[in-house]
Amino acid sequence: MKEKASILNENDIERILKRISHEIIERNKGSKNLVFIGIQKRGVPLAVRIAKNIEELEKNNLKIGRLDITFYRDDVGSKIKPAIEITDIPFEIDDKDIILVDDVLFTGRTIRASLDAIIDFGRPKTIQLVVLVDRGHRELPIRADYVGKNIPTARDEFVEVRLKEIDDIDMVTICQAE
Amino acid sequence: MLSTKNIISIDDLSVDDINLIMENADSFYEVLGREFKKLPTLRGKTIINLFFESSTRTRTSFEIAAKRLSADLINFSASTSSLKKGESIIDTIKTIQSMMIDLLIMRHPDSGAMNFIAGNIDVPLINAGDGKHQHPTQALLDLYTIKKSFKDFKGLKVAIAGDILNSRVARSDIKLFRRMGMDVTIVSAPMLLPVNLEYFDSNYVYDIEKIIEDIDILYMLRMQFERQDRKYYPSIKEYNRFLSLNMERLKKMKKGSIIMHPGPVNRGIEISENVMNHGENYSGFKINTQVTNGVAVRMALIYLMLGST
Numbered sequence: 513m514k515e516k517a518s519i520l521n522e523n524d525i526e527r528i529l530k531r532i533s534h535e536i537i538e539r540n541k542g543s544k545n546l547v548f549i550g551i552q553k554r555g556v557p558l559a560v561r562i563a564k565n566i567e568e569l570e571k572n573n574l575k576i577g578r579l580d581i582t583f584y585r586d587d588v589g590s591k592i593k594p595a596i597e598i599t600d601i602p603f604e605i606d607d608k609d610i611i612l613v614d615d616v617l618f619t620g621r622t623i624r625a626s627l628d629a630i631i632d633f634g635r636p637k638t639i640q641l642v643v644l645v646d647r648g649h650r651e652l653p654i655r656a657d658y659v660g661k662n663i664p665t666a667r668d669e670f671v672e673v674r675l676k677e678i679d680d681i682d683m684v685t686i687c688q689a690e
Numbered sequence: 691m692l693s694t695k696n697i698i699s700i701d702d703l704s705v706d707d708i709n710l711i712m713e714n715a716d717s718f719y720e721v722l723g724r725e726f727k728k729l730p731t732l733r734g735k736t737i738i739n740l741f742f743e744s745s746t747r748t749r750t751s752f753e754i755a756a757k758r759l760s761a762d763l764i765n766f767s768a769s770t771s772s773l774k775k776g777e778s779i780i781d782t783i784k785t786i787q788s789m790m791i792d793l794l795i796m797r798h799p800d801s802g803a804m805n806f807i808a809g810n811i812d813v814p815l816i817n818a819g820d821g822k823h824q825h826p827t828q829a830l831l832d833l834y835t836i837k838k839s840f841k842d843f844k845g846l847k848v849a850i851a852g853d854i855l856n857s858r859v860a861r862s863d864i865k866l867f868r869r870m871g872m873d874v875t876i877v878s879a880p881m882l883l884p885v886n887l888e889y890f891d892s893n894y895v896y897d898i899e900k901i902i903e904d905i906d907i908l909y910m911l912r913m914q915f916e917r918q919d920r921k922y923y924p925s926i927k928e929y930n931r932f933l934s935l936n937m938e939r940l941k942k943m944k945k946g947s948i949i950m951h952p953g954p955v956n957r958g959i960e961i962s963e964n965v966m967n968h969g970e971n972y973s974g975f976k977i978n979t980q981v982t983n984g985v986a987v988r989m990a991l992i993y994l995m996l997g998s999t
Contacts, residue, residue: 580717582717583717583721583729583730583731583759583993584729584730584731585731588731588732596713596717597717598716598717598720599717599720599721600720628730632724632726632728633724633726
């Protein structure tokens with residue numbers, strides 16, 4: 513893959529996550545009923561960072577879960593990708609406001625699968641979606657509640673998100689398949 | 691995404707396949723702990739359990755695994771089948787295949803039956819046990835049980851005790867354990883061993899006392915006194931003396947070691963009543979854990995096999 517443009521650097525990402533943390537507190541009038549679920553793989557460190565920001569501001573402890581949606585995909589029959597990431601939601605979600613976090617929002621199918629997975633765990637009060645990047649091209653009626661950056665892309669481009677916890681660097685770039 | 695279309699022998703799987711199955715089993719094990727134990731993954735897939743030999747554990751384990759993945763599984767047992775009416779096995783299989791199924795899980799009393807069947811059908815096949823030949827899914831769940839108790843396979847000392855001659859479990863287990871780098875010792879008597887022991891590439895002792903203090907894993911096999919055409923052992927007492935696990939021997943086992951058995955256990959024969967009654971108090975007693983792990987591993991297998999195109 514060829515890198516075309518650098519969209520966000522480390523500082524941009526940090527500011528975005530701080531802003532989103534404040535938006536979440538504002539919209540939920542605090543953080544008492546919030547729980548976090550990060551979508552594997554890169555939604556997880558993002559969820560952790562946002563939760564930490566809110567914990568510092570609100571002086572409390574927030575629960576964070578990890579969700580792998582491989583078994584809920586809608587393309588399972590055609591080409592199954594082996595599941596390697598763990599799903600770990602060690603808390604009750606009934607009546608909670610779930611902050612669902614992913615790195616890139618594209619067709620919306622991953623989020624659809626996540627909603628199905630979460631509903632199997634219980635009945636949350638609300639599910640609110642945080643994405644670092646919204647790159648357009650939705651194929652289902654799905655939208656994010658909190659968006660880091662809107663990046664218009666062509667269908668054959670890729671948005672590559674790298675995070676320190678996994679890739680040793682914080683960076684978002686647009687790439688083209690060669 | 692496995693390198694093989696059918697799983698007939700444990701040798702059909704590459705080391706990469708085995709590691710992939712182990713990883714996936716972890717994800718499915720997590721699902722078993724949920725309150726809502728269902729995944730939509732294999733909706734619309736049809737699986738047939740074709741058991742020509744009676745079995746409750748293995749059959750139920752596969753059935754639960756399939757249903758947890760939302761696949762449709764139908765049980766077909768030989769006693770109620772058209773075989774009684776004289777239909778040949780091939781015709782039976784072709785009839786079933788014509789019902790547009792996705793996966794066949796089969797158990798048969800004849801060694802080699804699977805290879806014969808696989809050559810005559812298009813549908814992928816999982817061997818749930820054929821005669822004395824192989825029981826690959828048992829070996830995989832045994833490996834997974836070991837993986838959850840120890841960090842690495844390499845160098846682990848395993849003793850497999852009992853009737854190796856008649857055991858498809860032993861044949862699959864020993865091959866698999868050796869392939870993953872474990873040190874295997876067969877504990878048995880000459881009349882319970884197959885002719886060429888070199889096939890197993892393992893150590894051999896006739897008395898369980900000789901290895902009981904050194905091993906990390908003690909795997910007990912089922913000894914069937916009642917179902918024997920010839921006498922393999924003079925008496926149960928003599929079997930107990932050399933090949934069984936009792937409380938005294940259990941106490942000699944080293945810290946962190948585990949005990950396994952494919953089930954069902956013959957109390958008083960290969961494992962004493964005392965050990966079976968107090969087994970759950972001992973953290974190394976993995977016989978029940980194996981059953982739970984079996985569902986997770988079979989879910990992983992069915993998932994990986996129905997994904998290969």
